[in-house]
Structures are given as structure tokens and as C-alpha cells.
Amino acid sequence: VLRLLSHMGMSKEQMMEIRKQNCMTMKITYYKKPVFIHQGYMQWLWDVDGKRYLDLFAGVATVSVGHCHPKVTAATQRQLKKLWHTTNIYIHPELHEYCDKLASYLPDPLKVIYLTNSGSEANELAMLMARLHTGNFDIITFRGSYHGGSQQTMGLTAKSSCKFPIATSSGCIHTMCPDVFRGPWGGSYCRDSPVQTIRECSCAQGVCIANKHYIEQLEETFATSAPSQIAAFFGEPIQGMGGAVQYPKNYLKEAYKLVRQTGGICIADEVQTGFGRTGSHFWGFQGHDVIPDMVTMAKGIGNGFPVGAVVTTPEIAVSFVKASHFNTFGGNPLACAVASSVLDTIREDSTQQNSLHVGTYLMTQMAKLRDKYEVIGDVRGKGLQIGMEMVKDKGSREPLPPEAMSEILEDVKDTGVLIGKGGVHGQTFRIQPPMCITREDVDFFLAVFNKAISGYTDRK
Numbered sequence: 083v084l085r086l087l088s089h090m091g092m093s094k095e096q097m098m099e100i101r102k103q104n105c106m107t108m109k110i111t112y113y114k115k116p117v118f119i120h121q122g123y124m125q126w127l128w129d130v131d132g133k134r135y136l137d138l139f140a141g142v143a144t145v146s147v148g149h150c151h152p153k154v155t156a157a158t159q160r161q162l163k164k165l166w167h168t169t170n171i172y173i174h175p176e177l178h179e180y181c182d183k184l185a186s187y188l189p190d191p192l193k194v195i196y197l198t199n200s201g202s203e204a205n206e207l208a209m210l211m212a213r214l215h216t217g218n219f220d221i222i223t224f225r226g227s228y229h230g231g232s233q234q235t236m237g238l239t240a241k242s243s244c245k246f247p248i249a250t251s252s253g254c255i256h257t258m259c260p261d262v263f264r265g266p267w268g269g270s271y272c273r274d275s276p277v278q279t280i281r282e283c284s285c286a287q288g289v290c291i292a293n294k295h296y297i298e299q300l301e302e303t304f305a306t307s308a309p310s311q312i313a314a315f316f317g318e319p320i321q322g323m324g325g326a327v328q329y330p331k332n333y334l335k336e337a338y339k340l341v342r343q344t345g346g347i348c349i350a351d352e353v354q355t356g357f358g359r360t361g362s363h364f365w366g367f368q369g370h371d372v373i374p375d376m377v378t379m380a381k382g383i384g385n386g387f388p389v390g391a392v393v394t395t396p397e398i399a400v401s402f403v404k405a406s407h408f409n410t411f412g413g414n415p416l417a418c419a420v421a422s423s424v425l426d427t428i429r430e431d432s433t434q435q436n437s438l439h440v441g442t443y444l445m446t447q448m449a450k451l452r453d454k455y456e457v458i459g460d461v462r463g464k465g466l467q468i469g470m471e472m473v474k475d476k477g478s479r480e481p482l483p484p485e486a487m488s489e490i491l492e493d494v495k496d497t498g499v500l501i502g503k504g505g506v507h508g509q510t511f512r513i514q515p516p517m518c519i520t521r522e523d524v525d526f527f528l529a530v531f532n533k534a535i536s537g538y539t540d541r542k
């Protein structure tokens with residue numbers, strides 16, 4: 083039985099003042115009237131006044147099995163009483179038990195694991211390993227992608243609002259994102275989703291013209307912007323921060339082939355799509371029928387506890403012994419105990435299956451709202467990795483302006499639901515909830531979203 087704890091701490095005014103004066107964290111908050119979160123349980127959050135929210139954003143796609151999930155909390159408490167920290171200069175069972183368990187979720191030859199504390203750190207390590215292994219330097223990512231905020235990974239990231247005006251990693255090349263809704267090409271059968279775009283095409287069964295054109299763009303990048311040999315290609319199976327952007331079904335398969343021809347390795351950033359979120363598979367790359375040479379993970383791996391990982395092949399791992407790589411916290415006993423319990427919980431709670439069923443239900447119902455309202459341009463995703471792209475009108479597909487997006491986001495929050503925002507122009511609402519949400523939660527959200535959009539449309 084959940085006991086709600088009343089907030090006895092600082093006032094909201096004090097917190098805002100401290101945020102202004104002493105907190106070097108992100109200064110902006112998502113909302114005009116910020117949310118002051120105090121407690122969480124599974125898919126629910128409570129603010130300092132005791133108001134309850136349905137959390138459909140999970141602390142940015144991170145709380146995978148549920149806030150304060152009882153099984154994970156119990157495992158954490160057991161470990162807290164036993165051993166918090168030791169480093170990898172010693173051998174401790176939690177690390178080895180966890181690596182063995184995580185490796186069992188990955189196909190051959192992805193069996194060698196490095197644990198980190200965040201997604202940025204994992205991607206930074208992946209860049210280093212790719213360069214060491216191949217002896218090449220250049221790395222290709224998609225425009226609109228986010229792969230981290232460290233100096234190196236900021237080079238991979240291709241979203242202007244996340245880039246500071248400094249020298250980031252050189253050798254990062256950004257190619258066109260094969261976005262079948264917003265991009266120049268797209269049609270009615272391109273993507274692996276229960277909902278297709280509103281764009282029409284005349285492709286015959288088994289042929290995708292959009293895919294052909296996007297692959298030509300990648301070839302153009304190889305011909306113009308990259309040296310003849312590259313180190314790696316980084317891609318999310320579904321672009322998260324970009325707004326759950328999906329590529330044509332065969333794109334990654336063909337792109338991987340081209341990358342390998344240039345000596346590069348293929349890296350799947352599964353920071354958002356891993357751990358069952360896409361529903362049909364445990365890993366997003368499996369939905370594309372590819373096997374990467376390296377996979378990076380974070381967020382959902384620890385249900386909110388700071389953990390990240392790089393998984394690669396024994397062959398690539400060999401190159402990493404050229405110097406000693408030390409990481410104080412990566413793979414510490416507490417992190418491993420949490421992450422291990424998250425894996426067990428995903429299996430015991432059928433989290434991946436829930437993601438598939440509830441996510442498919444959400445998208446198919448949401449597609450009805452897309453058909454009803456001119457401003458909902460696209461509904462897409464897989465499992466509980468979902469985007470709703472907002473437009474001025476369906477004809478132009480021009481992005482809904484930021485003020486309108488904020489107005490709707492605020493309204494949805496005031497009615498008790500937290501959702502996210504993404505996209506190059508901030509034009510896409512994101513739904514990436516704890517994967518324990520139910521159909522009843524979806525029905526509640528649909529009613530809230532319908533009301534917010536109809537309110538916005540009436541006011542306009």
C-alpha cells in the first residue's frame with residue numbers, strides 16, 4: 083500500500099530562488115508554471131501540494147519499470163546494507179553477475195560489456211573504441227539526433243539548441259535524417275509502426291522509393307563530406323529527442339552495409355529504445371533486422387539510477403587494451419544490483435509485452451485524433467516510444483509554433499498528465515512513459531489530449 087508523504091521541505095519560492103542563484107542545472111523549466119515533484123510510484127507522480135500526475139515522460143524516457151518499483155527498491159535496499167561501493171580493481175560478484183545477465187540479452191557477437199554512469203559517457207567511450215579499432219576518425223550521425231552533452235558527444239549531436247559555440251569533437255559528420263513524415267520523401271508504407279504517415283505514395287509492394295532517396299543522400303555524404311575510410315556510424319533505432327522519428331524499414335540495413343564498406347563500425351544508440359521500450363523486441367535494432375558492432379545504453383537500464391553501458395564484440399574490445407581505462411563508479415555494486423533487478427523486473431512483469439500492447443493501443447487511438455484535428459500531423463513510433471508531430475496544417479506540414487506547443491503542453495499538465503516535447507523545431511510531443519502504464523491510463527490521456535487540442539483549436 084502506497085503511503086503518500088507530505089512535503090515538509092523548502093517552499094516553492096525558496097526552490098526557485100536557489101535555482102536562480104545556486105543551481106547550474108538547466109535554468110529553464112518545461113512549464114510556465116513549473117511542476118515541483120515530490121514523490122513517485124509506478125506511473126504516477128505527486129507534486130509538493132499532493133496533486134497527482136500521470137507520468138508519460140518518465141524523467142525523459144528513463145524510468146523503465148516504474149517509479150520506486152517495489153522489486154527494484156527492495157533489491158537496492160538489500161545492496162545498500164551490504165556494499166555501496168568498490169571499484170573494478172577488485173572483483174565483486176554484482177558486476178560479474180550483471181554482465182553475465184546483460185550479455186544473455188544480446189545476440190552474438192555482442193558479448194563484451196563496459197559499464198558507465200550515463201549515456202554521454204557510454205557514447206564517448208564508443209567513439210573512442212571505434213576510432214581505436216578502425217584506425218579511422220570520422221563518425222556519421224543523423225541530423226536532429228542527440229547523443230550526449232559532453233564535449234565529444236556534442237559533436238555527434240546534431241541539434242543546434244544543444245550545441246555550444248566551442249570546438250567539439252572534430253570528425254563528426256551529419257547526414258540527412260530519413261524522416262518519412264517531415265523529410266522530402268515519405269509515403270504510406272515506409273515505417274515499422276502501427277500507424278503510417280498521411281503522405282501518399284505509389285510504391286509497389288516491397289519497394290520503397292523514399293528509402294532509395296534517403297540512401298542516396300547517405301551515399302552523397304560519403305562522396306562529399308567523409309574521407310574514404312570512416313570510424314563509425316551512430317544511429318538510434320528510433321530517433322528519440324528528434325521526436326520519435328522513424329526511418330524507412332530497410333534504411334538501417336542498407337546504411338550498415340555502406341558503412342562497413344568504408345571500414346566503419348555500426349553503433350546503435352539504444353539509450354532510449356532499449357530494454358523493451360519498442361515492444362516488438364528487447365532492442366530497437368532487432369526491429370531493423372540488423373546486428374550492430376556496438377550498442378550503447380543508459381536511461382532505462384537503471385530505472386532512474388545512473389548507469390550506462392557499451393556492449394561490443396571481443397574483436398573490437400581487444401583494441402581497447404592499448405591503455406588502461408579507469409572509471410571509479412562504472413559498474414559499482416549498487417548500480418549493478420539496481421540494473422540487475424531492472425532486468426529481472428522487465429521479465430517478471432512482462433514489461434516489454436505491455437509496452438507492445440499498450441503502446442499499439444495508444445497509437446491507433448491517437449491516429450483517430452490525428453484524423454480529427456488539422457494540427458496533429460503525424461502519430462508514430464513503436465511500443466512506448468511514441469511521437470505526435472504537430473503542424474500548422476496538414477497540407478504544408480509546417481511545424482506548429484513554439485508558443486502553441488507550450489500552450490498545449492501546459493494545458494495537458496494542468497489536467498494531470500506529463501508528456502514530453504522534441505523535434506528539431508520543438509514541434510513533436512513525446513510519449514515515453516514508465517512501461518507499466520495501462521489501457522485505462524491511455525484512455526485518460528486521450529481524453530485529456532483531446533480536450534487540450536479542442537481547446538486550442540477553439541481559441542485560435
Ligand SMILES: Cc1ncc(COP(=O)(O)O)c(C=O)c1O
Binds near residue numbers: 228351
Ligand atoms: C539517444 C540518447 N543518447 C545519449 C543520451 C545522453 O545520455 P545522458 O543524458 O545519460 O548523458 C541521451 C540523453 O537524452 C539520448 O537520448
